[in-house]
Amino acid sequence: MNRREFLKISAALGAGGAMPALLGGCAPRPLPGAGAVTTSPTVCNMCFWQCAGTLYQEDGQAWKVVGNPDDPHCDGRLCTRGSAGIGAYSDPDRLRQPLLRVSEGGAQRFEPVSWDAALDFIAEKMNTIGEQYGKDRIALFSHGGGGKHFRRMLQAFGSHAYAHPSFAQCRGPRETAFGLTYGEGVGSPDRTDMSNSRCIVLIGSHLGENLHNSQVQTLIQGLNNGATLITVDPRFSVAASKSKYWLPIKPGTDIALLLAWMNVLINEGLYDRDYVARYCSGFDRLAAHVQPYNPEWAYLETGLEPARIRETARIMATAAPATLVHPGRHVTWYGDDTQRSRAIAILNALLGSWGRPGGFYQQEKVALPEFPVPQPPPPKDDWKAVVQGDFPLVSTGISNKLVEHSVGPDAYIKGWFVYATNLPMTLPGANEQIKSAAESLDLMVVVDTMPAEISGYADVVLPECTYLERYDDLRNAPERTPTLALRMPAFPPSHETKPAWWMAKGIAERLGLGEYFPWQDYTEVLEWQLKQAGSSLAEMQRIGVKRYPRKTPVYFADDQPAEFSTPSGRIELYSTLLADAGQHPLPRYTPPERPPAGFYHLNYGRSPAHTFGRTINNPQLFELMPENTVWVHPSAAARLRVASGDYVALENPDGLRSNGIRVRVTERIRPDSVFLVHGFGHSDQRQRLARGVGADDAALMHNVKIDPIMGGTGMRASFVTLVKREVS
Numbered sequence: 001m002n003r004r005e006f007l008k009i010s011a012a013l014g015a016g017g018a019m020p021a022l023l024g025g026c027a028p029r030p031l032p033g034a035g036a037v038t039t040s041p042t043v044c045n046m047c048f049w050q051c052a053g054t055l056y057q058e059d060g061q062a063w064k065v066v067g068n069p070d071d072p073h074c075d076g077r078l079c080t081r082g083s084a085g086i087g088a089y090s091d092p093d094r095l096r097q098p099l100l101r102v103s104e105g106g107a108q109r110f111e112p113v114s115w116d117a118a119l120d121f122i123a124e125k126m127n128t129i130g131e132q133y134g135k136d137r138i139a140l141f142s143h144g145g146g147g148k149h150f151r152r153m154l155q156a157f158g159s160h161a162y163a164h165p166s167f168a169q170c171r172g173p174r175e176t177a178f179g180l181t182y183g184e185g186v187g188s189p190d191r192t193d194m195s196n197s198r199c200i201v202l203i204g205s206h207l208g209e210n211l212h213n214s215q216v217q218t219l220i221q222g223l224n225n226g227a228t229l230i231t232v233d234p235r236f237s238v239a240a241s242k243s244k245y246w247l248p249i250k251p252g253t254d255i256a257l258l259l260a261w262m263n264v265l266i267n268e269g270l271y272d273r274d275y276v277a278r279y280c281s282g283f284d285r286l287a288a289h290v291q292p293y294n295p296e297w298a299y300l301e302t303g304l305e306p307a308r309i310r311e312t313a314r315i316m317a318t319a320a321p322a323t324l325v326h327p328g329r330h331v332t333w334y335g336d337d338t339q340r341s342r343a344i345a346i347l348n349a350l351l352g353s354w355g356r357p358g359g360f361y362q363q364e365k366v367a368l369p370e371f372p373v374p375q376p377p378p379p380k381d382d383w384k385a386v387v388q389g390d391f392p393l394v395s396t397g398i399s400n401k402l403v404e405h406s407v408g409p410d411a412y413i414k415g416w417f418v419y420a421t422n423l424p425m426t427l428p429g430a431n432e433q434i435k436s437a438a439e440s441l442d443l444m445v446v447v448d449t450m451p452a453e454i455s456g457y458a459d460v461v462l463p464e465c466t467y468l469e470r471y472d473d474l475r476n477a478p479e480r481t482p483t484l485a486l487r488m489p490a491f492p493p494s495h496e497t498k499p500a501w502w503m504a505k506g507i508a509e510r511l512g513l514g515e516y517f518p519w520q521d522y523t524e525v526l527e528w529q530l531k532q533a534g535s536s537l538a539e540m541q542r543i544g545v546k547r548y549p550r551k552t553p554v555y556f557a558d559d560q561p562a563e564f565s566t567p568s569g570r571i572e573l574y575s576t577l578l579a580d581a582g583q584h585p586l587p588r589y590t591p592p593e594r595p596p597a598g599f600y601h602l603n604y605g606r607s608p609a610h611t612f613g614r615t616i617n618n619p620q621l622f623e624l625m626p627e628n629t630v631w632v633h634p635s636a637a638a639r640l641r642v643a644s645g646d647y648v649a650l651e652n653p654d655g656l657r658s659n660g661i662r663v664r665v666t667e668r669i670r671p672d673s674v675f676l677v678h679g680f681g682h683s684d685q686r687q688r689l690a691r692g693v694g695a696d697d698a699a700l701m702h703n704v705k706i707d708p709i710m711g712g713t714g715m716r717a718s719f720v721t722l723v724k725r726e727v728s
């Protein structure tokens, strides 16, 4: 079957309807009428911060969703996207029933089929793959809690290959770097203690536009308490506008700045000597390593004045240990990202902020046992050795490597399950590779709530009900205050949609693996777990969030030794694991490539109104932000002869062009860069609001730099120019 007919299939499905009647019609009503109001607890799924909230209905009609005041993830307030959760439920373009690709007379189309037919087809294909190539050849890509059920089903079958793009396309470098330095990662929610900080340094972390709820709230608390904010960003971001110091760094030169800051702290004796002596190893090697990298050297790389570099280093030291050099979140930039994240980890150690108030607190979760199910048989094959053997320091799956190993007749991977991740807009510059993989694979199953682009390649599309229509696992995230939070259905599943656990169980039963899903309904699992945690489903349905007392201190205690899971048992400024792996054990600066004549650095970020590409079609959020614009500096605009409001295409050096996008001329961006919000430029015709509006940055990335330590995709090394077009 030739999956290159992707667009045709999508177009055929989308052709039926006019613009949805529900446009704007699904917005929650502002005030209740005289009807009966009911509430149910939920955990927001509009992004992965997982704020707990309450869904209000009046006479069975959705009214509003608001934050739960007992929840430390949100402190009673949902962000713009969370408040628009009802739009995800009522989106008229949602997937409605299982779809099966059929071929008739040489033409392909998706045919709506029964759940039995869809699950029978999948189980049969899996068995065929197992017989033909071995049972370990099916990979899972997943972004979200429901992926866990498919993972269990696949592991029981014999397939263990698994990746989530939040690692190799997002925070993998920082988790790897902090793991190498402190023996543990930053985790999610990030363990930053900003409400107690006296100095906060944001390096390409645009909090305020990046809207992770409580993180933004604690930043504001810190600022209200008088913290000094230093923002390092080539763009005058919202955070930069709140800063005492904005350092408009040349893109890709952050390691140079970080080395210079270390140089100043060490040479001026401003680092925390007691902390370093007590907890760290490798200080002498670090001190020798940073000697050449003084602020004058850094000026030539970063364009930042040496005096400014010294001044900001001294401010950090004065506020330490309540200084937080923020570890960032989306940190796959230039391919040297683990090195940059290591430099940030080390700088924090020199300031003594890890484990201290105002720096990084220690997280704790509720001790919640897993529902007892049989252990899957151990893998027959070492898939990581085959797929990502070049990255021995990484235990997490690397999505881009899995895709690479799915292309061609001899590829190791023969089937994909894709749960809630739209790979064409997530993996940079990988559209052709994904198409080739789709042509090579024997089975592709996509599980989604929306007709995302990846579903155009699927053999089977399974429609999941939205988070407001299902139970999911209890939220038990590592936090300052351990809590459990319940997501429960406010509405029955719409159309023919089902929750992920139900689908995975159905496939497992058809494969003779039903013992791995020994419940009829997921409430049995939740009830059992809550009983172990001294609660019950009835209690959680009433309160939504339950807090538990901490068992460990929030910060390092002076009278107790701190433990670090590194080879030396100390904070490793010099990484022995990197040295053993033949990588640079101390942060190494690599100058980034500069744009060819006539081109600009392609810079991208988030908007408070959207989460990646997954919310563009949400009618409420679309109304708030219906398209992205490309930011251009006035000097570049003059050179390119474009003005605000002009309609252009972005073109990369390979000649690949984006959809049309409007220009925004602004001094908030450096003359050598352009900027756009990620997530726009959908091509799938079935998303009737999102299709064709704005440009997709990921598709334009032609110069993806692979991190030699953790295999992630550096996404900021690409260039574009602007080509004027007529409004279509």
Ligand code: MGD
Binding pocket: 047, 170, 171, 203, 204, 205, 206, 207, 209, 210, 211, 212, 232, 233, 234, 235, 237, 249, 250, 251, 252, 253, 254, 328, 329, 330, 331, 333, 603, 604, 605, 606, 607, 608, 609, 610, 611, 612, 675, 716
């Ligand atoms: P980006 O969106 O990549 O990452 O949020 P962040 O971790 O903040 O941040 C882009 C910032 O980096 C921009 O301000 C850009 O100008 C700057 N930048 C670009 N190049 C450089 C450089 O070379 N050096 C420096 N110092 N800065 C540079 C992502 C985070 O946001 C993540 S990972 C997720 S999963 C969430 N997604 C999300 C969302 O989709 N929507 C909203 N509203 N909030 C979100 N929060 C989270």
Ligand code: SF4
Binding pocket: 044, 045, 046, 047, 048, 049, 050, 051, 074, 077, 078, 079, 080, 081, 082, 083, 211, 212, 213, 214
């Ligand atoms: Fe929802 Fe916003 Fe919280 Fe994300 S940060 S979970 S979108 S309320």
